Amino acid sequence: MNTTSTEVAAAAGREARGEFDVWRIREDFPVLRQTVHGKPLVYLDNAATTQKPRAVIAAIDRFYTADCSNVHRGVHLLSERATMAYEEARGKVRRFLNAASEREIIFVRGTTEAINLVAHSFGRPRLGPGDEVVLTHMEHHSNIVPWQLLCEEKGARLRVAPIDDRGELIFEEFERLLRPCTRIVAVAHVSNALGTVNPLRRIIEAAHARGIPVLVDGAQAAAHIRLDVQDLDCDFYAFSGHKLYGPSGIGVLYGKASWLEQMPPYQSGGDMIRTVSFEKTTFNELPYKFEAGTPNIAGAIGLGAAIDYLDSIGLEQAAAWEQELLAYATERVGAVPGVRLIGTAREKGAVLSFVMEGVHPHDIATVLDRQGVAVRAGHVCAQPVMERFGVPAIARASFAFYNTREEVDVLVTGLQKVREIFG
Amino acid sequence: MEELRDLYQEVIVDHSRRPRNFRVMADATATAEGYNPLCGDKVMLYLKLEGDVIRDVAFQGSGCAISTASASLLTESLKGKTTAQAEELFEGFHKLVTGSGAPDKELGKLAVLRGVREYPMRVKCATLVWHTLRAALKGERQPVSTE
Structure with missing residues (x-):
C-alpha cells in the first residue's frame, strides 16, 4: 500500500470510530499543500498565527x-x-x-x-x-x-x-x-x-x-x-x-x-x-x-x-486532537538528547517550548526550516519568561488541529539533524 | 544536509563552540555594545588601539552560532590591522554575506560565512558584530541595534 492509500484507509478507520479526521480537515487549508526548500511544509508556528481555511x-x-x-x-x-x-x-x-x-x-x-x-x-x-x-x-x-x-x-x-x-x-x-x-x-x-x-x-x-x-x-x-x-x-x-x-x-x-x-x-x-x-x-x-x-x-x-x-468542525473535538498531539510531541521531543522542555504545567495549550544544550534556538529553527518545519525561535515577546527560566531564547513548536502525528515525527527527525550538525 | 553544511561549516561550528578572544578587556581603549532585539543576541566588543592600529580585540556576549562565530572570526582577523583596513574589511564582509558583490580575496577566514547569503533572515546575525565594531571605532555610546 502506498502512503496515500494508507492515509485514506487510516482516515476511514478513524472516521468509522468517530475520531477526528485530520487528513480531511487539511484539505480545507490550501497553504498547507506546498513544499518549502523542497520538503513538505510542516507548519508548527500556530501560536504566532494560524493558517486560514478556504471558507x-x-x-x-x-x-x-x-x-x-x-x-x-x-x-x-x-x-x-x-x-x-x-x-x-x-x-x-x-x-x-x-x-x-x-x-x-x-x-x-x-x-x-x-x-x-x-x-x-x-x-x-x-x-x-x-x-x-x-x-x-x-x-x-x-x-x-x-x-x-x-x-x-x-x-x-x-x-x-x-x-x-x-x-x-x-x-x-x-x-x-x-x-x-x-x-x-x-x-x-x-x-x-x-x-x-x-x-x-x-x-x-x-x-x-x-x-x-x-x-x-x-x-x-x-x-x-x-x-x-x-x-x-x-x-x-x-x-x-x-x-x-x-x-x-x-x-x-x-x-x-x-x-x-x-x-x-x-x-x-x-x-x-x-x-x-x-x-x-x-x-x-x-x-x-x-x-x-x-x-x-x-x-x-x-x-x-x-x-x-x-x-x-467542533472546537472541543479540535482541542482534544491538539491535546493528543501535544502529549505525543512532549514525549518524543522530550526524549531527544540534550533537549530541555520549558513550560511543563499540568494544564497546557498546544505549545511546546524547548531549548537544546549547546545550540542556540535560532540555529535550531534554521536547520528545521530546511527540513520544511516552521517553528518560532527567540524570546517570543515574553522576555520576563526567558529571564525566569534562565535562557536567552527558546524554540517553540505550537500545534493546531490540522497538524498530524507524522508532522511531530518530522520535527523529531529535524531535531536529530540539529544534533548531527552541532555534535 | 549539504545545503546546511554550506551555512554551518566546521569552522563556524568550531568558533561558535570555542569562541576565540572571548573575554573582558580591562584596558580597552574603545568599546561598543551590539544588540539584536528580535533574537536577543548581545555582543560587547573591546578594542585596544595604538594610534590607528588595532593591537588587541576581544568580545563577550551570547547569541546563535552565526553571530558568535562571526564575532570570534572578527577578533582574529582584526589584530594588527589599521582602522582604515578594518573599515575595508567591513565593506568586503558586508558584500560577502549579502551577496551584493564579488567577495574580496583579502577576507581570508571570514569567507567561511559566505553561506549566510542564502539565509536572508540570518544576515543580521553575521553583521551585528561588524556594526558594533564601526560604533566602537567612532566612539558611539549608544548600543548598536539591528532594528
Whole structure:
C-alpha cells in the first residue's frame, strides 16, 4: 500500500470510530499543500498565527468581489449588504463568547489594541499615585507594556505574580498581591511562551471578592478553549482573529456593558459620534463609541467565517486532537538528547517550548526550516519568561488541529539533524 | 544536509563552540555594545588601539552560532590591522554575506560565512558584530541595534 492509500484507509478507520479526521480537515487549508526548500511544509508556528481555511478566504473574496462598501453610512444596497455582513459577524462573535449582548463586542485590530483600549479608557481614569496593577510573570509583552506606561504616567505600580518551575502561577502569591489599592488584574488565559493554562475561574473569583476587575488576554486561548464570558464573569476578554484561523488586523474586545458605558472613547473620529458641533460632540452608543473610523469590514466578515468554520468542525473535538498531539510531541521531543522542555504545567495549550544544550534556538529553527518545519525561535515577546527560566531564547513548536502525528515525527527527525550538525 | 553544511561549516561550528578572544578587556581603549532585539543576541566588543592600529580585540556576549562565530572570526582577523583596513574589511564582509558583490580575496577566514547569503533572515546575525565594531571605532555610546 502506498502512503496515500494508507492515509485514506487510516482516515476511514478513524472516521468509522468517530475520531477526528485530520487528513480531511487539511484539505480545507490550501497553504498547507506546498513544499518549502523542497520538503513538505510542516507548519508548527500556530501560536504566532494560524493558517486560514478556504471558507475564510472565500468570505473575504466575496466581500471585495460583490459587497464592498462602507458600513453604517450609505442608504444604497451595497452599503446595506456590507453593514449587514459586518453586524452579522458581531453576532457570531457574541455567540462564540456567549456574551450577553452585541453591545459588548468591540471590533479592534487585535489583542494588543484591545488591551491598550482598556488601559487607556478604563485604567487611566481609575489609576492614581500609589495604586497597583497586578499581572503574572508569564504575560506577553502586549499585556505588560501598556500597563507599565500607564503606571509610569500615573505614579502607580506594577505588581507581578510569580510562577513556579513548571510555569504555573503560584496562586497564593497572586492572591497576596490583591490589595485595596489594586485597580485591575490583567492576566493571560494561556501563556504564549509556556502554554500554561491559568486557573481563570479562581483568579476572577479571588479578584472579584475584593472588588477588583479582571482583564483576560485570550490571544492564545480563544481558538482552543470553549469560552463563556458570562460564566467566567471576566470584566474584559481580548483576542485576535488571526490566531483563530481568521485574518490579521481584526480582533475583539469583549467588555461588560456596565463598564463600557462608563468608559470614555479610546479614539475619536467618524462612526463613534452621535452629534458634532464645534462646541460639543456627543458619542454614539455601544459598541460604536469604541469603533472610530472605517473598521476592518472584510476582516470582521472573515473572522465571522472562521467562527463558523470552527463550529463546523467542533472546537472541543479540535482541542482534544491538539491535546493528543501535544502529549505525543512532549514525549518524543522530550526524549531527544540534550533537549530541555520549558513550560511543563499540568494544564497546557498546544505549545511546546524547548531549548537544546549547546545550540542556540535560532540555529535550531534554521536547520528545521530546511527540513520544511516552521517553528518560532527567540524570546517570543515574553522576555520576563526567558529571564525566569534562565535562557536567552527558546524554540517553540505550537500545534493546531490540522497538524498530524507524522508532522511531530518530522520535527523529531529535524531535531536529530540539529544534533548531527552541532555534535 | 549539504545545503546546511554550506551555512554551518566546521569552522563556524568550531568558533561558535570555542569562541576565540572571548573575554573582558580591562584596558580597552574603545568599546561598543551590539544588540539584536528580535533574537536577543548581545555582543560587547573591546578594542585596544595604538594610534590607528588595532593591537588587541576581544568580545563577550551570547547569541546563535552565526553571530558568535562571526564575532570570534572578527577578533582574529582584526589584530594588527589599521582602522582604515578594518573599515575595508567591513565593506568586503558586508558584500560577502549579502551577496551584493564579488567577495574580496583579502577576507581570508571570514569567507567561511559566505553561506549566510542564502539565509536572508540570518544576515543580521553575521553583521551585528561588524556594526558594533564601526560604533566602537567612532566612539558611539549608544548600543548598536539591528532594528
